[in-house]
Amino acid sequence: MDKTDYSMLGKIAGMSSIPSVGAYNIRKNGVGIERRSTENIEITPKKDNPGIDIRIKPGTKAEKVHIPVIITEEGVNDLVYNDFYIGEGADVEIVAGCGIHNSGCKTSEHDGIHRFFIGRNAKVRYVEKHYGEGEGTGKRILNPTTQVYMQENSYCEMETVQIKGVDSTVRETTAELAEGAKFVVLEKLMTHGSQKAQSNMTVNLNGSDSSAQIVSRSVAKDTSEQVFKPTAVGNAYCKAHVQCDSIIMDGAKISSVPAITANNADAHIVHEAAIGRINNDQLLKLMTFGMNEQEAEDVIIQGFLS
Amino acid sequence: MLEIKNLSFTVENGNTETGIVNDISMTVPDGRLIVITGPNGGGKSTLARLIMGIEKPTGGQIIFNNEDITNLSISERAKKGIGYAFQQPPRFKGLTVRRLLSLAHGSELPEDRCCSYLTKVGLCSQDYLNREVDSSLSGGEVKRIEIATLMARELLLAIYDEPEAGIDLWSFTMLVDSFKSMMADRKESVVIISHQERIMKLADEIIIIADGKIRAQGSRDEIFPKLMGEFDNACKFREQSV
Numbered sequence: 001m002d003k004t005d006y007s008m009l010g011k012i013a014g015m016s017s018i019p020s021v022g023a024y025n026i027r028k029n030g031v032g033i034e035r036r037s038t039e040n041i042e043i044t045p046k047k048d049n050p051g052i053d054i055r056i057k058p059g060t061k062a063e064k065v066h067i068p069v070i071i072t073e074e075g076v077n078d079l080v081y082n083d084f085y086i087g088e089g090a091d092v093e094i095v096a097g098c099g100i101h102n103s104g105c106k107t108s109e110h111d112g113i114h115r116f117f118i119g120r121n122a123k124v125r126y127v128e129k130h131y132g133e134g135e136g137t138g139k140r141i142l143n144p145t146t147q148v149y150m151q152e153n154s155y156c157e158m159e160t161v162q163i164k165g166v167d168s169t170v171r172e173t174t175a176e177l178a179e180g181a182k183f184v185v186l187e188k189l190m191t192h193g194s195q196k197a198q199s200n201m202t203v204n205l206n207g208s209d210s211s212a213q214i215v216s217r218s219v220a221k222d223t224s225e226q227v228f229k230p231t232a233v234g235n236a237y238c239k240a241h242v243q244c245d246s247i248i249m250d251g252a253k254i255s256s257v258p259a260i261t262a263n264n265a266d267a268h269i270v271h272e273a274a275i276g277r278i279n280n281d282q283l284l285k286l287m288t289f290g291m292n293e294q295e296a297e298d299v300i301i302q303g304f305l306s
Numbered sequence: 307m308l309e310i311k312n313l314s315f316t317v318e319n320g321n322t323e324t325g326i327v328n329d330i331s332m333t334v335p336d337g338r339l340i341v342i343t344g345p346n347g348g349g350k351s352t353l354a355r356l357i358m359g360i361e362k363p364t365g366g367q368i369i370f371n372n373e374d375i376t377n378l379s380i381s382e383r384a385k386k387g388i389g390y391a392f393q394q395p396p397r398f399k400g401l402t403v404r405r406l407l408s409l410a411h412g413s414e415l416p417e418d419r420c421c422s423y424l425t426k427v428g429l430c431s432q433d434y435l436n437r438e439v440d441s442s443l444s445g446g447e448v449k450r451i452e453i454a455t456l457m458a459r460e461l462l463l464a465i466y467d468e469p470e471a472g473i474d475l476w477s478f479t480m481l482v483d484s485f486k487s488m489m490a491d492r493k494e495s496v497v498i499i500s501h502q503e504r505i506m507k508l509a510d511e512i513i514i515i516a517d518g519k520i521r522a523q524g525s526r527d528e529i530f531p532k533l534m535g536e537f538d539n540a541c542k543f544r545e546q547s548v
Binding site for chain 2: 217245279281282284285286287288289290291292299300302303304305306
Protein backbone atom coordinates (compact mmCIF):
# COMPACT_ATOMS: atom_id res chain seq x y z
CA MET A 1 0.00 0.00 0.00
CA ASP A 2 1.46 3.36 -0.99
CA LYS A 3 0.44 7.03 -0.87
CA THR A 4 -1.85 6.83 -3.92
CA ASP A 5 -3.61 3.82 -2.40
CA TYR A 6 -4.26 5.62 0.87
CA SER A 7 -5.33 8.79 -0.91
CA MET A 8 -7.93 6.82 -2.84
CA LEU A 9 -9.03 4.87 0.25
CA GLY A 10 -9.56 8.20 1.97
CA LYS A 11 -11.78 9.48 -0.82
CA ILE A 12 -13.89 6.35 -1.27
CA ALA A 13 -14.08 4.93 2.24
CA GLY A 14 -12.86 7.64 4.61
CA MET A 15 -9.89 5.43 5.53
CA SER A 16 -6.56 7.12 6.05
CA SER A 17 -5.08 3.95 7.51
CA ILE A 18 -6.10 0.39 8.28
CA PRO A 19 -9.00 0.66 10.77
CA SER A 20 -7.83 -0.25 14.27
CA VAL A 21 -11.08 -2.02 15.06
CA GLY A 22 -13.73 -3.76 13.00
CA ALA A 23 -13.78 -6.07 10.05
CA TYR A 24 -12.39 -5.08 6.68
CA ASN A 25 -11.30 -6.40 3.31
CA ILE A 26 -9.17 -4.40 0.91
CA ARG A 27 -9.03 -5.48 -2.72
CA LYS A 28 -6.38 -4.07 -5.03
CA ASN A 29 -6.00 -4.72 -8.75
CA GLY A 30 -8.25 -7.77 -8.68
CA VAL A 31 -6.79 -9.46 -5.58
CA GLY A 32 -7.73 -9.35 -1.91
CA ILE A 33 -4.65 -7.94 -0.15
CA GLU A 34 -5.68 -7.41 3.47
CA ARG A 35 -8.51 -8.82 5.49
CA ARG A 36 -9.68 -9.02 9.09
CA SER A 37 -12.71 -10.77 10.58
CA THR A 38 -14.06 -10.02 14.03
CA GLU A 39 -16.01 -12.05 16.54
CA ASN A 40 -19.31 -11.01 14.99
CA ILE A 41 -18.34 -10.37 11.40
CA GLU A 42 -16.71 -13.09 9.37
CA ILE A 43 -15.19 -12.37 5.97
CA THR A 44 -14.23 -15.39 3.85
CA PRO A 45 -13.10 -15.63 0.24
CA LYS A 46 -15.49 -17.39 -2.13
CA LYS A 47 -14.44 -20.80 -3.41
CA ASP A 48 -16.19 -20.80 -6.76
CA ASN A 49 -15.91 -17.14 -7.81
CA PRO A 50 -13.72 -14.11 -7.13
CA GLY A 51 -15.11 -12.21 -4.15
CA ILE A 52 -16.01 -12.61 -0.52
CA ASP A 53 -18.82 -13.66 1.79
CA ILE A 54 -19.52 -11.34 4.68
CA ARG A 55 -21.49 -12.97 7.47
CA ILE A 56 -22.79 -10.81 10.26
CA LYS A 57 -24.04 -12.64 13.36
CA PRO A 58 -27.60 -12.03 14.52
CA GLY A 59 -27.83 -9.28 17.11
CA THR A 60 -24.52 -7.62 16.17
CA LYS A 61 -24.79 -3.97 17.17
CA ALA A 62 -23.01 -0.80 16.11
CA GLU A 63 -20.23 -2.46 14.12
CA LYS A 64 -18.70 -1.33 10.86
CA VAL A 65 -17.29 -3.25 7.90
CA HIS A 66 -15.02 -1.64 5.33
CA ILE A 67 -14.67 -3.36 1.96
CA PRO A 68 -13.02 -0.88 -0.41
CA VAL A 69 -11.64 -1.73 -3.83
CA ILE A 70 -8.83 0.11 -5.54
CA ILE A 71 -7.36 -0.26 -8.99
CA THR A 72 -4.06 1.43 -9.71
CA GLU A 73 -3.01 -0.34 -12.91
CA GLU A 74 -4.18 0.05 -16.47
CA GLY A 75 -5.92 -2.78 -18.30
CA VAL A 76 -7.44 -4.36 -15.17
CA ASN A 77 -10.83 -5.98 -15.63
CA ASP A 78 -12.03 -6.95 -12.19
CA LEU A 79 -15.30 -8.83 -11.74
CA VAL A 80 -16.15 -9.57 -8.13
CA TYR A 81 -19.05 -11.23 -6.31
CA ASN A 82 -19.66 -10.09 -2.74
CA ASP A 83 -22.47 -11.53 -0.66
CA PHE A 84 -23.60 -10.00 2.62
CA TYR A 85 -25.58 -12.10 5.09
CA ILE A 86 -26.93 -9.84 7.81
CA GLY A 87 -28.29 -11.76 10.77
CA GLU A 88 -31.59 -11.15 12.49
CA GLY A 89 -31.72 -7.99 14.57
CA ALA A 90 -28.20 -6.84 13.64
CA ASP A 91 -27.48 -3.13 13.29
CA VAL A 92 -24.39 -2.45 11.16
CA GLU A 93 -22.76 -0.06 8.74
CA ILE A 94 -21.04 -1.26 5.59
CA VAL A 95 -18.62 1.06 3.83
CA ALA A 96 -17.75 0.02 0.30
CA GLY A 97 -16.42 2.09 -2.57
CA CYS A 98 -14.14 1.83 -5.54
CA GLY A 99 -11.37 4.09 -6.72
CA ILE A 100 -9.53 3.75 -10.01
CA HIS A 101 -6.23 5.50 -10.64
CA ASN A 102 -5.44 4.91 -14.27
CA SER A 103 -2.30 6.52 -15.64
CA GLY A 104 -2.11 4.27 -18.68
CA CYS A 105 -3.97 4.13 -21.96
CA LYS A 106 -5.81 0.86 -21.45
CA THR A 107 -9.26 0.67 -19.86
CA SER A 108 -9.56 -0.36 -16.22
CA GLU A 109 -12.90 -1.68 -15.09
CA HIS A 110 -14.45 -2.90 -11.86
CA ASP A 111 -17.78 -4.69 -11.88
CA GLY A 112 -18.99 -5.44 -8.38
CA ILE A 113 -21.95 -7.74 -7.97
CA HIS A 114 -23.28 -7.27 -4.46
CA ARG A 115 -26.07 -9.28 -2.89
CA PHE A 116 -27.55 -8.37 0.47
CA PHE A 117 -29.57 -10.86 2.46
CA ILE A 118 -31.00 -8.82 5.32
CA GLY A 119 -32.55 -10.77 8.18
CA ARG A 120 -35.67 -9.96 10.17
CA ASN A 121 -35.53 -6.69 12.12
CA ALA A 122 -31.96 -6.07 10.94
CA LYS A 123 -30.77 -2.58 10.15
CA VAL A 124 -28.10 -1.83 7.56
CA ARG A 125 -26.55 1.38 6.41
CA TYR A 126 -24.52 0.94 3.22
CA VAL A 127 -22.30 3.69 1.82
CA GLU A 128 -20.58 3.34 -1.52
CA LYS A 129 -18.41 5.95 -3.19
CA HIS A 130 -16.99 5.76 -6.69
CA TYR A 131 -14.08 7.84 -7.84
CA GLY A 132 -11.68 7.92 -10.76
CA GLU A 133 -8.41 9.74 -11.34
CA GLY A 134 -5.17 9.46 -13.30
CA GLU A 135 -3.52 11.32 -16.10
CA GLY A 136 -3.76 8.46 -18.63
CA THR A 137 -6.19 8.20 -21.52
CA GLY A 138 -7.33 4.76 -20.37
CA LYS A 139 -11.02 4.67 -19.48
CA ARG A 140 -12.22 4.20 -15.91
CA ILE A 141 -15.35 2.09 -15.86
CA LEU A 142 -17.52 1.00 -12.91
CA ASN A 143 -20.57 -1.18 -13.37
CA PRO A 144 -22.09 -2.13 -10.01
CA THR A 145 -24.95 -4.59 -9.69
CA THR A 146 -26.76 -4.57 -6.36
CA GLN A 147 -29.44 -7.00 -5.26
CA VAL A 148 -31.16 -6.51 -1.93
CA TYR A 149 -33.38 -9.11 -0.29
CA MET A 150 -35.12 -7.74 2.77
CA GLN A 151 -36.92 -9.88 5.33
CA GLU A 152 -39.74 -8.78 7.64
CA ASN A 153 -39.31 -5.41 9.33
CA SER A 154 -35.74 -4.97 8.15
CA TYR A 155 -34.36 -1.55 7.28
CA CYS A 156 -31.77 -0.73 4.63
CA GLU A 157 -30.35 2.66 3.83
CA MET A 158 -28.09 2.96 0.78
CA GLU A 159 -26.09 6.01 -0.08
CA THR A 160 -24.27 5.70 -3.38
CA VAL A 161 -22.07 8.50 -4.58
CA GLN A 162 -20.16 8.94 -7.82
CA ILE A 163 -17.75 11.71 -6.91
CA LYS A 164 -16.00 12.32 -10.23
CA GLY A 165 -13.67 10.86 -12.81
CA VAL A 166 -15.73 7.81 -13.79
CA ASP A 167 -15.90 7.58 -17.58
CA SER A 168 -18.72 5.14 -17.82
CA THR A 169 -21.06 3.57 -15.32
CA VAL A 170 -24.11 1.37 -15.59
CA ARG A 171 -25.75 0.72 -12.24
CA GLU A 172 -28.28 -2.07 -11.87
CA THR A 173 -30.14 -2.22 -8.57
CA THR A 174 -33.02 -4.43 -7.50
CA ALA A 175 -34.70 -4.83 -4.13
CA GLU A 176 -37.33 -7.23 -2.80
CA LEU A 177 -39.16 -6.06 0.31
CA ALA A 178 -41.06 -8.34 2.67
CA GLU A 179 -43.66 -7.25 5.22
CA GLY A 180 -42.78 -4.06 7.09
CA ALA A 181 -39.40 -3.67 5.35
CA LYS A 182 -38.14 -0.18 4.65
CA PHE A 183 -35.68 0.68 1.88
CA VAL A 184 -34.15 4.15 1.60
CA VAL A 185 -31.88 5.02 -1.32
CA LEU A 186 -29.98 8.22 -1.88
CA GLU A 187 -28.08 8.23 -5.15
CA LYS A 188 -25.73 11.13 -5.91
CA LEU A 189 -23.89 11.41 -9.14
CA MET A 190 -21.75 13.91 -10.98
CA THR A 191 -20.54 13.50 -14.54
CA HIS A 192 -18.24 15.74 -16.55
CA GLY A 193 -16.27 15.66 -19.81
CA SER A 194 -17.82 13.09 -22.12
CA GLN A 195 -18.74 10.66 -19.32
CA LYS A 196 -21.82 8.50 -19.46
CA ALA A 197 -23.89 7.25 -16.53
CA GLN A 198 -26.95 5.09 -16.39
CA SER A 199 -28.82 3.93 -13.31
CA ASN A 200 -31.59 1.37 -13.50
CA MET A 201 -33.40 0.46 -10.31
CA THR A 202 -36.40 -1.73 -9.55
CA VAL A 203 -37.85 -1.92 -6.08
CA ASN A 204 -40.55 -4.53 -5.51
CA LEU A 205 -42.69 -3.85 -2.48
CA ASN A 206 -44.04 -7.33 -1.88
CA GLY A 207 -44.99 -7.32 1.80
CA SER A 208 -47.76 -5.49 3.56
CA ASP A 209 -46.69 -2.17 5.15
CA SER A 210 -43.38 -2.12 3.29
CA SER A 211 -42.05 1.25 2.16
CA ALA A 212 -39.38 2.73 -0.09
CA GLN A 213 -37.90 6.13 -0.63
CA ILE A 214 -35.69 6.57 -3.68
CA VAL A 215 -33.98 9.89 -4.18
CA SER A 216 -31.52 10.59 -6.94
CA ARG A 217 -29.66 13.86 -7.25
CA SER A 218 -27.27 14.53 -10.08
CA VAL A 219 -25.22 17.16 -11.83
CA ALA A 220 -24.23 16.77 -15.48
CA LYS A 221 -21.51 19.06 -16.82
CA ASP A 222 -19.77 19.52 -20.18
CA THR A 223 -21.07 17.00 -22.74
CA SER A 224 -21.75 14.18 -20.29
CA GLU A 225 -24.91 12.11 -20.45
CA GLN A 226 -27.06 10.60 -17.70
CA VAL A 227 -30.07 8.29 -17.75
CA PHE A 228 -32.11 7.44 -14.64
CA LYS A 229 -34.74 4.73 -14.60
CA PRO A 230 -35.98 4.10 -11.06
CA THR A 231 -39.07 1.94 -10.80
CA ALA A 232 -41.22 1.20 -7.75
CA VAL A 233 -43.64 -1.70 -7.93
CA GLY A 234 -46.32 -1.97 -5.25
CA ASN A 235 -47.58 -5.53 -4.82
CA ALA A 236 -49.22 -5.03 -1.41
CA TYR A 237 -50.36 -2.36 1.01
CA CYS A 238 -47.25 -0.17 0.79
CA LYS A 239 -45.86 3.30 0.34
CA ALA A 240 -43.15 4.48 -2.05
CA HIS A 241 -41.75 7.77 -3.20
CA VAL A 242 -39.42 8.15 -6.19
CA GLN A 243 -37.68 11.44 -6.77
CA CYS A 244 -35.13 12.44 -9.43
CA ASP A 245 -33.63 15.89 -9.31
CA SER A 246 -30.88 17.05 -11.68
CA ILE A 247 -28.86 20.13 -12.48
CA ILE A 248 -27.94 20.33 -16.14
CA MET A 249 -25.04 22.47 -17.38
CA ASP A 250 -23.13 23.26 -20.56
CA GLY A 251 -23.90 20.76 -23.35
CA ALA A 252 -24.95 17.86 -21.12
CA LYS A 253 -27.94 15.57 -21.62
CA ILE A 254 -30.09 14.05 -18.88
CA SER A 255 -33.01 11.70 -19.11
CA SER A 256 -35.08 10.89 -16.02
CA VAL A 257 -37.66 8.18 -16.40
CA PRO A 258 -39.15 7.37 -13.00
CA ALA A 259 -41.82 4.70 -13.24
CA ILE A 260 -44.42 3.48 -10.76
CA THR A 261 -46.58 0.40 -10.91
CA ALA A 262 -49.31 -0.67 -8.52
CA ASN A 263 -50.53 -4.26 -8.56
CA ASN A 264 -52.60 -3.78 -5.43
CA ALA A 265 -55.30 -1.23 -4.64
CA ASP A 266 -53.66 -0.45 -1.29
CA ALA A 267 -50.37 0.59 -2.84
CA HIS A 268 -49.63 4.31 -2.60
CA ILE A 269 -46.76 5.34 -4.86
CA VAL A 270 -45.63 8.80 -5.94
CA HIS A 271 -42.94 9.93 -8.34
CA GLU A 272 -41.49 13.29 -9.23
CA ALA A 273 -38.67 14.37 -11.50
CA ALA A 274 -37.05 17.69 -12.28
CA ILE A 275 -34.17 18.80 -14.50
CA GLY A 276 -33.02 22.39 -14.71
CA ARG A 277 -30.17 24.84 -14.81
CA ILE A 278 -28.75 26.55 -11.75
CA ASN A 279 -31.14 29.37 -10.91
CA ASN A 280 -29.66 32.79 -11.68
CA ASP A 281 -30.86 34.29 -8.39
CA GLN A 282 -28.96 31.58 -6.50
CA LEU A 283 -25.75 32.68 -8.23
CA LEU A 284 -26.51 36.36 -7.63
CA LYS A 285 -27.27 35.77 -3.96
CA LEU A 286 -23.94 34.01 -3.36
CA MET A 287 -22.12 36.69 -5.35
CA THR A 288 -23.52 39.29 -2.93
CA PHE A 289 -21.53 37.37 -0.28
CA GLY A 290 -18.36 38.16 -2.25
CA MET A 291 -18.01 34.98 -4.31
CA ASN A 292 -17.26 35.05 -8.01
CA GLU A 293 -19.55 33.18 -10.38
CA GLN A 294 -17.43 30.02 -10.45
CA GLU A 295 -17.20 29.85 -6.66
CA ALA A 296 -20.96 30.37 -6.39
CA GLU A 297 -21.60 27.58 -8.89
CA ASP A 298 -19.32 25.20 -6.95
CA VAL A 299 -21.11 25.96 -3.67
CA ILE A 300 -24.52 25.31 -5.25
CA ILE A 301 -23.41 21.98 -6.77
CA GLN A 302 -21.65 20.88 -3.59
CA GLY A 303 -24.77 21.66 -1.54
CA PHE A 304 -27.07 19.95 -4.01
CA LEU A 305 -24.98 16.76 -3.87
CA SER A 306 -24.31 16.89 -0.12
CA MET B 307 -20.90 57.32 2.68
CA LEU B 308 -22.77 56.34 -0.46
CA GLU B 309 -23.21 58.96 -3.15
CA ILE B 310 -25.38 58.39 -6.15
CA LYS B 311 -24.85 60.87 -8.95
CA ASN B 312 -27.26 61.28 -11.87
CA LEU B 313 -27.92 57.55 -11.98
CA SER B 314 -30.00 56.23 -14.88
CA PHE B 315 -31.12 52.83 -16.06
CA THR B 316 -33.01 52.45 -19.31
CA VAL B 317 -34.21 49.37 -21.11
CA GLU B 318 -34.82 48.98 -24.80
CA ASN B 319 -38.29 47.97 -25.70
CA GLY B 320 -38.46 47.46 -29.45
CA ASN B 321 -37.47 50.82 -30.88
CA THR B 322 -38.30 52.82 -27.80
CA GLU B 323 -36.26 53.28 -24.66
CA THR B 324 -37.97 53.17 -21.31
CA GLY B 325 -36.36 54.83 -18.33
CA ILE B 326 -36.66 52.77 -15.15
CA VAL B 327 -34.34 54.99 -13.10
CA ASN B 328 -34.10 58.57 -14.39
CA ASP B 329 -31.25 60.78 -13.25
CA ILE B 330 -31.40 60.02 -9.54
CA SER B 331 -28.94 61.68 -7.17
CA MET B 332 -28.88 61.03 -3.45
CA THR B 333 -26.51 60.37 -0.56
CA VAL B 334 -26.57 57.95 2.34
CA PRO B 335 -24.38 59.38 5.10
CA ASP B 336 -22.61 56.92 7.42
CA GLY B 337 -24.82 55.37 10.04
CA ARG B 338 -28.08 56.72 8.61
CA LEU B 339 -31.22 54.69 8.07
CA ILE B 340 -33.02 55.69 4.90
CA VAL B 341 -36.37 54.27 3.83
CA ILE B 342 -37.21 54.46 0.14
CA THR B 343 -40.89 54.22 -0.64
CA GLY B 344 -43.18 54.87 -3.58
CA PRO B 345 -45.56 53.08 -5.94
CA ASN B 346 -44.80 49.62 -7.36
CA GLY B 347 -42.92 49.79 -10.65
CA GLY B 348 -41.46 53.17 -9.69
CA GLY B 349 -37.83 52.03 -9.84
CA LYS B 350 -37.04 51.40 -6.15
CA SER B 351 -35.86 47.80 -6.51
CA THR B 352 -33.89 48.66 -9.64
CA LEU B 353 -32.12 51.41 -7.72
CA ALA B 354 -31.21 48.90 -4.98
CA ARG B 355 -29.97 46.38 -7.56
CA LEU B 356 -27.90 49.11 -9.23
CA ILE B 357 -26.22 49.90 -5.90
CA MET B 358 -25.42 46.20 -5.34
CA GLY B 359 -24.18 45.82 -8.94
CA ILE B 360 -26.80 43.28 -9.98
CA GLU B 361 -27.85 45.69 -12.74
CA LYS B 362 -25.45 47.97 -14.62
CA PRO B 363 -26.49 51.62 -14.96
CA THR B 364 -26.80 53.22 -18.38
CA GLY B 365 -25.69 56.56 -16.96
CA GLY B 366 -24.34 58.22 -13.83
CA GLN B 367 -22.01 57.23 -11.03
CA ILE B 368 -22.03 55.38 -7.73
CA ILE B 369 -19.42 56.52 -5.22
CA PHE B 370 -18.85 54.50 -2.05
CA ASN B 371 -16.51 55.89 0.60
CA ASN B 372 -14.94 58.22 -1.99
CA GLU B 373 -14.34 55.42 -4.48
CA ASP B 374 -16.12 55.15 -7.82
CA ILE B 375 -17.67 51.65 -7.75
CA THR B 376 -19.87 52.12 -10.84
CA ASN B 377 -17.96 49.51 -12.82
CA LEU B 378 -17.22 47.06 -10.02
CA SER B 379 -18.78 43.57 -10.03
CA ILE B 380 -21.26 42.33 -7.43
CA SER B 381 -18.59 40.40 -5.53
CA GLU B 382 -16.16 43.35 -5.53
CA ARG B 383 -18.87 45.54 -4.03
CA ALA B 384 -19.69 42.81 -1.53
CA LYS B 385 -16.06 42.79 -0.43
CA LYS B 386 -16.26 46.55 0.11
CA GLY B 387 -19.01 45.96 2.66
CA ILE B 388 -22.25 46.29 0.71
CA GLY B 389 -25.00 43.75 1.29
CA TYR B 390 -28.40 43.20 -0.27
CA ALA B 391 -31.40 41.28 1.03
CA PHE B 392 -33.48 40.04 -1.88
CA GLN B 393 -37.17 40.77 -2.13
CA GLN B 394 -37.68 37.15 -3.16
CA PRO B 395 -34.72 35.25 -1.77
CA PRO B 396 -33.71 32.14 -3.73
CA ARG B 397 -33.82 28.73 -2.05
CA PHE B 398 -30.95 26.26 -2.07
CA LYS B 399 -31.45 22.51 -2.06
CA GLY B 400 -28.96 20.83 0.23
CA LEU B 401 -27.65 24.01 1.88
CA THR B 402 -28.44 24.22 5.57
CA VAL B 403 -29.28 27.48 7.31
CA ARG B 404 -26.04 27.19 9.24
CA ARG B 405 -24.00 26.72 6.05
CA LEU B 406 -25.72 29.67 4.36
CA LEU B 407 -24.96 31.92 7.33
CA SER B 408 -21.34 30.73 7.29
CA LEU B 409 -21.08 31.43 3.56
CA ALA B 410 -22.45 34.92 4.19
CA HIS B 411 -19.92 35.44 6.97
CA GLY B 412 -17.06 34.18 4.77
CA SER B 413 -15.90 31.48 7.20
CA GLU B 414 -17.42 28.79 9.42
CA LEU B 415 -19.61 30.48 12.04
CA PRO B 416 -19.74 29.01 15.52
CA GLU B 417 -23.13 27.65 16.52
CA ASP B 418 -23.78 30.29 19.17
CA ARG B 419 -23.25 33.10 16.65
CA CYS B 420 -25.66 31.49 14.17
CA CYS B 421 -28.17 31.05 16.96
CA SER B 422 -27.96 34.67 18.03
CA TYR B 423 -28.65 35.87 14.47
CA LEU B 424 -31.59 33.52 14.10
CA THR B 425 -32.99 34.55 17.47
CA LYS B 426 -32.75 38.19 16.43
CA VAL B 427 -34.94 37.56 13.38
CA GLY B 428 -37.42 35.70 15.56
CA LEU B 429 -36.58 32.11 14.62
CA CYS B 430 -36.03 29.42 17.21
CA SER B 431 -32.44 28.67 16.33
CA GLN B 432 -32.24 25.01 17.33
CA ASP B 433 -35.13 24.17 15.01
CA TYR B 434 -33.55 25.88 12.03
CA LEU B 435 -29.76 25.50 12.15
CA ASN B 436 -29.65 22.20 10.29
CA ARG B 437 -32.69 22.68 8.09
CA GLU B 438 -32.15 23.09 4.40
CA VAL B 439 -33.01 26.43 2.83
CA ASP B 440 -35.32 24.71 0.35
CA SER B 441 -39.02 24.68 -0.42
CA SER B 442 -39.78 23.09 2.96
CA LEU B 443 -39.44 26.57 4.47
CA SER B 444 -42.28 29.07 4.24
CA GLY B 445 -41.93 32.45 2.53
CA GLY B 446 -41.75 34.20 5.90
CA GLU B 447 -39.04 31.84 7.17
CA VAL B 448 -36.92 32.37 4.06
CA LYS B 449 -37.24 36.16 4.40
CA ARG B 450 -36.11 36.04 8.01
CA ILE B 451 -33.13 33.87 7.11
CA GLU B 452 -32.34 36.34 4.34
CA ILE B 453 -32.18 39.13 6.91
CA ALA B 454 -30.00 36.95 9.14
CA THR B 455 -27.52 36.46 6.26
CA LEU B 456 -26.97 40.23 6.24
CA MET B 457 -26.41 40.23 9.99
CA ALA B 458 -23.82 37.47 9.58
CA ARG B 459 -21.74 39.76 7.39
CA GLU B 460 -19.80 42.74 8.61
CA LEU B 461 -21.37 45.42 6.46
CA LEU B 462 -20.89 49.11 5.98
CA LEU B 463 -24.10 49.40 3.96
CA ALA B 464 -27.07 47.04 4.19
CA ILE B 465 -29.88 47.23 1.64
CA TYR B 466 -33.20 45.49 2.34
CA ASP B 467 -35.61 45.17 -0.57
CA GLU B 468 -39.16 45.07 0.82
CA PRO B 469 -38.43 42.91 3.86
CA GLU B 470 -42.19 42.78 4.50
CA ALA B 471 -43.11 41.37 1.07
CA GLY B 472 -44.58 37.88 1.18
CA ILE B 473 -44.86 37.80 4.95
CA ASP B 474 -48.14 37.13 6.72
CA LEU B 475 -49.58 39.50 9.30
CA TRP B 476 -48.43 37.44 12.27
CA SER B 477 -44.86 37.15 11.04
CA PHE B 478 -44.81 40.80 10.00
CA THR B 479 -45.47 42.09 13.50
CA MET B 480 -42.58 40.00 14.77
CA LEU B 481 -40.40 41.10 11.87
CA VAL B 482 -40.92 44.78 12.61
CA ASP B 483 -40.03 44.14 16.23
CA SER B 484 -36.84 42.36 15.22
CA PHE B 485 -35.98 45.14 12.77
CA LYS B 486 -36.51 47.69 15.51
CA SER B 487 -34.07 46.04 17.88
CA MET B 488 -31.60 45.33 15.07
CA MET B 489 -31.60 48.95 14.00
CA ALA B 490 -31.16 50.17 17.56
CA ASP B 491 -27.71 48.63 17.94
CA ARG B 492 -26.45 48.66 14.37
CA LYS B 493 -23.30 50.38 13.13
CA GLU B 494 -23.80 50.19 9.36
CA SER B 495 -25.77 52.50 7.09
CA VAL B 496 -29.09 51.05 6.06
CA VAL B 497 -31.38 51.50 3.07
CA ILE B 498 -34.78 49.82 3.34
CA ILE B 499 -37.27 49.74 0.51
CA SER B 500 -40.67 49.48 2.08
CA HIS B 501 -44.35 50.34 1.85
CA GLN B 502 -44.89 49.82 5.52
CA GLU B 503 -45.73 52.68 7.84
CA ARG B 504 -44.18 50.89 10.80
CA ILE B 505 -40.88 50.42 8.99
CA MET B 506 -40.90 54.05 7.77
CA LYS B 507 -41.19 55.12 11.38
CA LEU B 508 -37.69 53.66 11.97
CA ALA B 509 -36.17 55.96 9.33
CA ASP B 510 -33.90 58.96 9.82
CA GLU B 511 -34.82 60.01 6.32
CA ILE B 512 -37.52 59.05 3.82
CA ILE B 513 -37.18 59.23 0.04
CA ILE B 514 -40.19 58.89 -2.24
CA ILE B 515 -39.49 57.51 -5.70
CA ALA B 516 -42.05 57.34 -8.52
CA ASP B 517 -41.55 57.00 -12.29
CA GLY B 518 -37.83 56.54 -11.72
CA LYS B 519 -37.41 59.94 -10.07
CA ILE B 520 -37.12 61.28 -6.55
CA ARG B 521 -40.41 62.99 -5.78
CA ALA B 522 -39.66 64.06 -2.26
CA GLN B 523 -36.98 63.55 0.32
CA GLY B 524 -36.34 64.73 3.81
CA SER B 525 -36.45 63.80 7.45
CA ARG B 526 -39.07 61.35 8.66
CA ASP B 527 -40.97 64.08 10.47
CA GLU B 528 -41.01 66.19 7.35
CA ILE B 529 -42.02 63.54 4.81
CA PHE B 530 -44.23 61.28 6.88
CA PRO B 531 -47.18 63.71 7.11
CA LYS B 532 -47.00 64.26 3.34
CA LEU B 533 -47.43 60.53 2.77
CA MET B 534 -50.82 60.85 4.42
CA GLY B 535 -51.68 63.74 2.10
CA GLU B 536 -50.42 64.40 -1.39
CA PHE B 537 -48.49 61.17 -1.89
CA ASP B 538 -51.12 58.96 -0.36
CA ASN B 539 -52.57 57.89 -3.69
CA ALA B 540 -49.19 57.32 -5.25
CA CYS B 541 -47.85 55.26 -2.39
CA LYS B 542 -50.94 53.34 -1.37
CA PHE B 543 -48.93 52.08 1.52
CA ARG B 544 -51.88 51.92 3.81
CA GLU B 545 -53.90 49.72 1.51
CA GLN B 546 -50.91 47.50 1.06
CA SER B 547 -50.33 47.08 4.72
CA VAL B 548 -50.88 43.41 5.36
